[in-house]
Amino acid sequence: MDGVADDGRSADHPPMRLKAAAAAFALLVITAGCSKDEPRTAPATPDTVTYATGFGAVGRDAFIWVARDKGYFAAAGIEVDIQKGAGNVPNLTMLKSNQAQFAAMDFAGAELLAGQGKFTDWRAVAAVHQQTLVSIMTTADTGITKPTDLTGKTVATAKGSVSEVLFPAYAKLAGVDPSTVKIQGTQTTALNGLMAQRQVDAISTFLLSRKALETASKKQVVVLPYREYLKNLYGNVIVTQAGLIGSDRDLVQRFTTAALKGLRYTLDHPQEAAEILNRAEPTAAIPAAVGEIEAMKPFVEPLGRLDEKRVADSLTELGVTGLTPSSVADLSFCPGPPTAGCS
Structure with missing residues (x-):
């Protein structure tokens, strides 16, 4: 991997763990949420890592700010930028460039990129959404109520996004010739405005944006979820560098556990989570964040769980060959039965 040392970290960066000899014996014992009976020790001097949200600062990503604000990362001996x-x-x-050690992203899109050989040195360690939340959304006045109604229509989506990449597979399974649908690439922030002004017939984006589209259009919104046909795809996942798993598995476990504690707290306290997000990022409107968090709730259980068979089935469903579940995910950070959550 270009610019990355054998252990998966940038050759231009020093190790993240800062060692202080004077405090070498001052250890804080925490309990890992995925292995409730196994005590882990946090370093006396915190590990410093960078985390990239899935997209901007919105409700679906609030949990990472919550985990930091509530002290879950601090208790695990981690400082998070x-x-x-x-x-x-x-x-x-x-x-890849070691500008971040952890990130959120859409799993299906990342699997497709790995299948193309473009990015391979990463692994998913926990699920945020148990199903893909990519959907077609339109307003009721368009008369579009089922996938076949999209024939001859224009659908706007974020250019190069997973929504655009997955559309052909979704359309074929839904009985629609994708060549009969015009896909209009645009900026993510422009989607709701285009639909509200009826400059397009529909948009393809995340289900969590439904409330925002209802607000922008002041109309009833019709949702056609991709998951009705692409049944094995996960939504957002937490990923890390493959090299970091090899060089500091304990750090990955501590980070994953703390992040999932933040996710659980966010789901249980949407208003407080939205307020925490807003304090950190004032452009994140509290009502919109609450709406996204509430919309997430049906799609997160079992919390954090990645199932090997489902990962394998997702690769098959996407038409990705040459990869196995272990090529894109490390299931060891959340062991146990598939129906059990990680916290």
């Missing part, structure tokens, strides 16, 4: 991500390719690029 949270950077606003910009989607799969930018986030994977940050991991």
